[in-house]
Structure formats: C-alpha cells, structure tokens
Amino acid sequence: MALQQVVQQTVEGLGFELVEIEHSAGGVLRVTIDVPWEPAQTERFITVDDCEAVTRQLQFALEVEDADYRRLEVSSPGIDRLLRNETDLDRFCGEQVDITLKAPLGAAAQGQVAANRKKFRGLLARGDAGSWQISWSDAPAPKPGQRISKKRESAPVQVLGFVWDELREARLAPVVNFKGRGVKAPPQG
Incomplete structure (x- = not known):
C-alpha cells in the first residue's frame, strides 16, 4: 500500500483530517492533521494529546507496511495554516x-x-x-497606548x-x- 494511503487511512480512522504529508530527503516524515470541519460545530483545536495518539498509531501502521522513514513528526496546521480549497x-x-x-x-x-x-x-x-x-x-495600526484623535479621518x-x-x-x-x-x-x- 502506498505511504499516502496508509497515512490517510490511519489519520481518518482516528477521526481526524489529513491536511498534508511531507517526506523530506533526510527521512523526516511530516504529517499535518486537523479536526474535520462541520458548519454547525463549535471550533475545536488539535491538542498535543491528539498528535501523540496519531503518532503512536502511525508508527504501528508504518512499521506493518515497512515504510521508509527515519523520524515521524505529527502536528497541527498552525496559526498561519494554508487554505487549500x-x-x-x-x-x-x-x-x-x-x-x-x-x-x-x-x-x-x-x-x-x-x-x-x-x-x-x-x-x-x-x-x-x-x-x-x-x-x-x-x-x-495604532501603537500600544497611543491616543487616537476623534477628529482624525x-x-x-x-x-x-x-x-x-x-x-x-x-x-x-x-x-x-x-x-x-x-x-x-x-x-x-
């Protein structure tokens, strides 16, 4: 099974959304996950515990598939996340x-x-x-503590x-x- 499929099935099986996979030349496998979005849902954020759970499950799945990587990094998209669609x-x-x-x-x-x-x-x-x-x-933008005149347009x-x-x-x-x-x-x- 291809690396992309293994990672996607594992991440989605745990109830998360796969945002991105990056496999660098140095053997680092970076996986970015997020919480699936539903319009009526209150915003929930990825926690360290979520990343840890996905890491443990991915390590097991990648070992079974004999995937070639040296280090696995699982993270959230961050505060400057890419908007993909x-x-x-x-x-x-x-x-x-x-x-x-x-x-x-x-x-x-x-x-x-x-x-x-x-x-x-x-x-x-x-x-x-x-x-x-x-x-x-x-x-x-006004500087912190700066007073802004009400007459200023x-x-x-x-x-x-x-x-x-x-x-x-x-x-x-x-x-x-x-x-x-x-x-x-x-x-x-």
Whole structure:
C-alpha cells in the first residue's frame, strides 16, 4: 500500500483530517492533521494529546507496511495554516487572511491599489455567486497606548473581489493575542 494511503487511512480512522504529508530527503516524515470541519460545530483545536495518539498509531501502521522513514513528526496546521480549497474559505470566513494572487491587479484597481500588487491581508467574506472578497484599510495600526484623535479621518476601507482560480496561495493571517483566547458567543437561532 502506498505511504499516502496508509497515512490517510490511519489519520481518518482516528477521526481526524489529513491536511498534508511531507517526506523530506533526510527521512523526516511530516504529517499535518486537523479536526474535520462541520458548519454547525463549535471550533475545536488539535491538542498535543491528539498528535501523540496519531503518532503512536502511525508508527504501528508504518512499521506493518515497512515504510521508509527515519523520524515521524505529527502536528497541527498552525496559526498561519494554508487554505487549500473553497471549503477552507467557508470555514474561515470572517477571519483575517493573507492572499497572493496569480497575477497583479493591473488597471482593474482604477488607481486605488498599486497596479503590480499581488499580496493582500484583510477580512475574508463571501461575495456573490461563488466569489469571495477581502476587505482592508491601509491605515497604519495604532501603537500600544497611543491616543487616537476623534477628529482624525479614518482611512477608506478597500474591497477586492476574487474567485478561487485567481489565487496562488491563501493562508490564515497569524494574529496573536497574548491576553488569551476570547470566548465566542454561541450561535443564536
């Protein structure tokens, strides 16, 4: 059985989603796992115990299959996780993301954005009919403790619409809050 199949069957058999497999030249086998996403489900994160359980099971399965590797690393996708498909865009709608377009905007931005710009960071939202949009403001973030005048005009919010095929890469923006994870209100309905 192929290495990909062994890893995928083992990971999915334990109730996780296989995100990525990387087999380096030095014999390191990196497996990235996540919790399968369902729209109504509250967000659950991969823990060290989850990685340990998958590691133990994979070591056994890979030994049975006589797979060629020196070291096994199992981890979560991390705070800057790659968004691999439109389902991931649905999952992280409303979050800060970094996107890279395949081609620069060119004249389509009508002078609002540099014509050769391909990288953007902003809030991901659903557009119309299978499209997405990202909104951002180019205003500099205030420094910690800095007072902001109420008379100061805020920078305009810019919006870029795109479809999945126009993206080279999309990732969650690594936003770190050192004061702890906030509690999200349960959905009403």
